[in-house]
Amino acid sequence: MRILVSNDDGVFSPGIAALAKVAAEFGQVRVVAPDVEQSAMGHAITVRRPLHYTRTIIDGLEAYRVDGTPADCVALGTHHWDSVDLVLSGINLGYNIGHNIWHSGTVAAAKQAAFLRIPAMAFSAPHTDGGTDYEKLAPFVRSAIETFLALPDMLLLNVNLPENAKGVRWTRQSVRHYEGYVVAGEDPMGRTHYWFAEEPTEEVEEGSDRWAVENGYVSLTPLRLDLTDETLLARSRAAVPKG
Numbered sequence: 001m002r003i004l005v006s007n008d009d010g011v012f013s014p015g016i017a018a019l020a021k022v023a024a025e026f027g028q029v030r031v032v033a034p035d036v037e038q039s040a041m042g043h044a045i046t047v048r049r050p051l052h053y054t055r056t057i058i059d060g061l062e063a064y065r066v067d068g069t070p071a072d073c074v075a076l077g078t079h080h081w082d083s084v085d086l087v088l089s090g091i092n093l094g095y096n097i098g099h100n101i102w103h104s105g106t107v108a109a110a111k112q113a114a115f116l117r118i119p120a121m122a123f124s125a126p127h128t129d130g131g132t133d134y135e136k137l138a139p140f141v142r143s144a145i146e147t148f149l150a151l152p153d154m155l156l157l158n159v160n161l162p163e164n165a166k167g168v169r170w171t172r173q174s175v176r177h178y179e180g181y182v183v184a185g186e187d188p189m190g191r192t193h194y195w196f197a198e199e200p201t202e203e204v205e206e207g208s209d210r211w212a213v214e215n216g217y218v219s220l221t222p223l224r225l226d227l228t229d230e231t232l233l234a235r236s237r238a239a240v241p242k243g
């Protein structure tokens, strides 16, 4: 099995080395990732300048760095390697749950594979000051890959891995809370600048990705590419019959 591994934190992130190491148990691994961090770039692709695909080495594995976005990396990686069977993205330094799935470059790398009809998984874990213990996460990464491979109909799976998980839950995307808000500050020259910031949420929907990680469970969320609101579509068609 050919497994392409990417991320949005950059090719030298410890998370991608950890993911590639587990992936190597399942098949032949090639790492293709951004040369610098591309977090929160979502599904951007580079269309106004050329891209470069440069050989490097990650923990003895074949690797390439790309001067582009996570989606660019998967596009170039699958272009350079015939019949990729599986794309894994991560392990991101920080959860990708709720509305962050929209912003996430980690999920976008997996989504780019899904666009190409290649099964893909995105992996994210909390970013802690002391550093993430990837050895502890490895068994959960391994079992998530096994679960995914046993479900041939599944194309895109978002996996979030809390520290010291006590189990695994199938979840839905949490949508009740958006943590991105803008905070104004001042730079040394007296100019006003702005940061996006996050604040803890108060209410968590049971059965959601956020609920799972906050309760110590690995969260597995199957994602789809079709954004159509089926309920509204049906209602709109009923209300305004085509003329």
Ligand code: MN
Binding pocket: 008, 009, 038, 039, 040, 092, 093, 106
């Ligand atoms: Mn990231």
